[in-house]
Amino acid sequence: xxxxxxxxxxxxxxxxxxxxxxxxxxxxxxxxxxxxxxxxxxxxxxxxxxxxxxxxxxxxxxxxxxxxxxxxxxxxxxxxxxxxxxxxxxxxxxxxxxxxxxxxxxxxxxxxxx
Amino acid sequence: xxxxxxxxxxxxxxxxxxxxxxxxxxxxxxxxxxxxxxxxxxxxxxxxxxxxxxxxxxxxxxxxxxxxxxxxxxxxxxxxxxxxxxxxxxxxxxxxxxxxxxxxxxxxxxxxx
Numbered sequence: 181x182x183x184x185x186x187x188x189x190x191x192x193x194x195x196x197x198x199x200x201x202x203x204x205x206x207x208x209x210x211x212x213x214x215x216x217x218x219x220x221x222x223x224x225x226x227x228x229x230x231x232x233x234x235x236x237x238x239x240x241x242x243x244x245x246x247x248x249x250x251x252x253x254x255x256x257x258x259x260x261x262x263x264x265x266x267x268x269x270x271x272x273x274x275x276x277x278x279x280x281x282x283x284x285x286x287x288x289x290x291x292x293x294x
Numbered sequence: 295x296x297x298x299x300x301x302x303x304x305x306x307x308x309x310x311x312x313x314x315x316x317x318x319x320x321x322x323x324x325x326x327x328x329x330x331x332x333x334x335x336x337x338x339x340x341x342x343x344x345x346x347x348x349x350x351x352x353x354x355x356x357x358x359x360x361x362x363x364x365x366x367x368x369x370x371x372x373x374x375x376x377x378x379x380x381x382x383x384x385x386x387x388x389x390x391x392x393x394x395x396x397x398x399x400x401x402x403x404x405x406x407x
Contacts, residue, residue, distance in 0.1 A: 184337070213394070222296075222399035223338070223383060236394060271337050282328065283395065285337025 182206075184286035186272050192292045198260040201289045203272030204253055209284070210277030214247055214257050217269040217288070229255065230277050262293045297321050298386055300398035308406050313371040315401050317384035322365065324386040328395065329358060329369050332381045341382070342369070371403075379405045 185204040193199055205212045214226040227237040229249045237247070244263070249255040259266055269290050273283040299318045307313045317327075325346040330338035344351040344358045344367065351358050357370045371378055381402045385395040 215397075220399075222300075223385075223397035225394060225396065228394055273337070282340040282343070283338075285339070287335065287337050 184272055184274050184284055186270075186286035186289050188289060189287065190290045190292075192294065193262055194294050195263055196261045197293075198258065199262045199266075199291060199293075201257040201270050201272075201291070203255045203257070203286060205255070205272070205274030206284055207253065208276070209274035210252075211275045212249060212255050213273040213275075213283060214255070215271040215273060215285075217271060223271070226257070259291075262291075264293045267291055267293050296398070297324075297388075297396050298384055298398040300382075300384060300401050302401050303399070304402040304404070306404045306406055307374050309376060310373045313369075313374045313378065313403055313405070315369040315371075315382050315384075315403065317367045317369075317398055319365050319367075319386060321386070322362075326387055327358070327360065327367050328385045329356075330383045330385060330397070332383065332400070338383055374403075374405045376405050376407055379403060 187202045211230050213228040215223045216226055217223050226239045227247045228235055232249045245259055247257045269288045271285050271288045273285040275283045297320050328343040329341040331341045332338040342353050342356050342358050344360050349360050355371055360367045381400045383397045383400045385397045388394050388396050
């Protein structure tokens with residue numbers, strides 16, 4: 181299995197631009213998570229889906245952030261408009277979605293907003 | 295508000311010695327804990343877990359200890375190896391039976407050859 185695949189690995193953009201991060205979860209996994217890592221707050225959960233349905237988006241910082249999961253093999257996290265404080269590493273993770281199953285993380289997208 | 299706290303941002307240990315990484319939590323309802331390990335430019339990977347019905351879980355060189363009365367858990371690595379140099383995160387499910395995890399801020403472990 182290829183694991184969780186995220187793209188792009190690095191994204192540099194200017195403030196005000198739209199940014200789209202992409203994720204392909206592990207085949208057969210029912211839950212998908214978007215996390216953001218910063219020095220100050222560590223790994224923060226932004227949103228998670230179960231069977232393609234958003235279950236909890238309470239961690240999404242503000243309306244500039246949105247996430248979709250149109251099918252079981254693809255999810256996007258969009259920031260529009262982007263701001264310098266959005267600079268962080270964004271991780272996607274998936275799991276079987278059955279109780280305390282461990283999460284499998286992608287390699288992350290390093291986002292820099294100038 | 296951090297419900298899982300790792301108060302040591304970094305730790306350096308001599309190769310061959312014991313590494314002890316600490317984690318405190320505030321929510322007494324937490325009943326399961328996990329440790330993840332992260333190398334640079336990679337995502338975190340699962341390392342070891344413990345249920346609250348146990349006070350110790352061991353897997354090779356890695357042992358996690360849980361002290362429920364103190365709301366404290368620790369990860370012991372014995373003996374420490376250079377490949378153990380990484381950032382370690384402790385985590386707990388926010389809801390019973392749910393894989394939605396809250397993570398600590400991480401501890402960067404450096405093993406000195």
